[in-house]
Amino acid sequence: MILILGTNVAEKPEEYQQLLAHLATMPGIRTRVHVEQGSEQSVTEIYLIGNTKALNISDMQSLPCVDRVVRVSEDYRILGRHKDDQRATHFEYNGMRFGQDTLQVFAGLCAVDNREHVEMMLRALRDNGQVCTRMGAYKPRTSPYAFQGHGKNCLSYVFELAGKYGIKVMAMEITHESHLDEINEALHQTGNPTGVMLQIGTRNTQNFELLKIVGRQTEMPVLLKRGFGITLDESLNAAEYLASEGNSRVVFCLRGMKTNMGDPHRNFVDFAHVPVVKRLTRMPVCIDPSHSVGTRAASPDGIMDMMHVTAQGVLAGANMVLVDFHPVPTEALVDGPQAMLMNELPYFLEDVQIAREAYLKRVELRQRQE
Ligand code: PEP
Ligand code: MN
Numbered sequence: 001m002i003l004i005l006g007t008n009v010a011e012k013p014e015e016y017q018q019l020l021a022h023l024a025t026m027p028g029i030r031t032r033v034h035v036e037q038g039s040e041q042s043v044t045e046i047y048l049i050g051n052t053k054a055l056n057i058s059d060m061q062s063l064p065c066v067d068r069v070v071r072v073s074e075d076y077r078i079l080g081r082h083k084d085d086q087r088a089t090h091f092e093y094n095g096m097r098f099g100q101d102t103l104q105v106f107a108g109l110c111a112v113d114n115r116e117h118v119e120m121m122l123r124a125l126r127d128n129g130q131v132c133t134r135m136g137a138y139k140p141r142t143s144p145y146a147f148q149g150h151g152k153n154c155l156s157y158v159f160e161l162a163g164k165y166g167i168k169v170m171a172m173e174i175t176h177e178s179h180l181d182e183i184n185e186a187l188h189q190t191g192n193p194t195g196v197m198l199q200i201g202t203r204n205t206q207n208f209e210l211l212k213i214v215g216r217q218t219e220m221p222v223l224l225k226r227g228f229g230i231t232l233d234e235s236l237n238a239a240e241y242l243a244s245e246g247n248s249r250v251v252f253c254l255r256g257m258k259t260n261m262g263d264p265h266r267n268f269v270d271f272a273h274v275p276v277v278k279r280l281t282r283m284p285v286c287i288d289p290s291h292s293v294g295t296r297a298a299s300p301d302g303i304m305d306m307m308h309v310t311a312q313g314v315l316a317g318a319n320m321v322l323v324d325f326h327p328v329p330t331e332a333l334v335d336g337p338q339a340m341l342m343n344e345l346p347y348f349l350e351d352v353q354i355a356r357e358a359y360l361k362r363v364e365l366r367q368r369q370e
Contacts, residue, residue, distance in 0.1 A: 163193020256292025266294025
């Protein structure tokens with residue numbers, strides 16, 4: 001059960017203390033307080049854990065400070081959608097809104113290789129009106145002998161350049177808790193020129209200790225990739241780990257699943273699950289056409305498979321697109337063959353826009369049926 005308190009309970013400290021004292025007397029019930037910090041106000045939620053079946057909704061509703069009561073099922077308590085659940089399906093970060101109703105494109109380098117390529121990428125994004133990007137500094141690689149990313153050595157120039165080109169949010173994968181400190185330190189040293197969305201990759205979806213540590217920091221939102229060889233339920237529970245530790249600003253990313261065939265695409269594209277994740281949870285849903293398709297192959301109509309699947313995901317209501325671009329893919333140290341080119345950026349963005357408009361028209365058509 002969740003007790004949703006009125007906004008800014010800090011203004012009513014006595015009532016709030018009365019409520020906490022009352023909850024503490026309830027046998028078999030533990031509480032967990034969760035504060036959702038918005039740009040203007042904060043919302044406090046109290047999660048009641050234990051034998052809540054016996055509790056009466058209207059009794060709970062009449063307690064001091066309580067605005068609304070939501071009875072949740074066991075699954076995805078914080079991030080899930082529950083009966084009569086009117087909790088937000090969006091969050092704000094660094095002046096941007098990420099929600100089940102918005103669409104952001106994060107085009108950028110799979111892996112940072114050098115300053116020049118970062119600058120070329122960011123300049124192209126700015127010239128095309130983009131304020132988000134992806135930049136991989138820590139790369140989890142299949143082979144221990146492959147390039148592992150420049151790590152902390154590239155962070156200061158990546159962040160400085162992001163500031164120079166007006167990037168508000170950059171997705172950056174981390175694979176170890178020490179990377180959090182390195183990112184925070186580099187952001188601090190460069191004067192916080194950009195925001196960072198921490199990415200948990202598919203190989204770490206169930207790295208519970210990493211999830212807990214990332215969940216305990218609430219400054220940066222998290223992009224959690226679906227595990228490529230586990231059930232959807234297991235991946236959604238992984239997202240819940242982040243929220244249960246305090247950070248519910250989570251975007252869930254579909255990136256294709258391993259099959260025993262690996263052909264014709266690097267992974268089996270799973271973007272049909274965009275509406276499923278939106279129905280089960282309150283998370284915005286991202287699609288990653290690059291790591292799911294993994295090639296620049298095109299169909300006879302001349303359109304690349306990566307662009308076809310992007311359109312399919314956006315047409316189904318995706319909220320974010322994470323996509324690999326590179327100014328000189330032959331020189332890329334990671335995933336060059338799946339990178340899109342700088343001169344394809346405006347074309348890609350326009351194609352996404354067509355799909356988005358079609359999605360909005362589909363929603364409107366559905367509304368007219370009521
Ligand atoms: C990536 O986005 O760079 C990446 C490694 O993706 P994934 O974790 O989905 O393989
Ligand atoms: Mn990659």
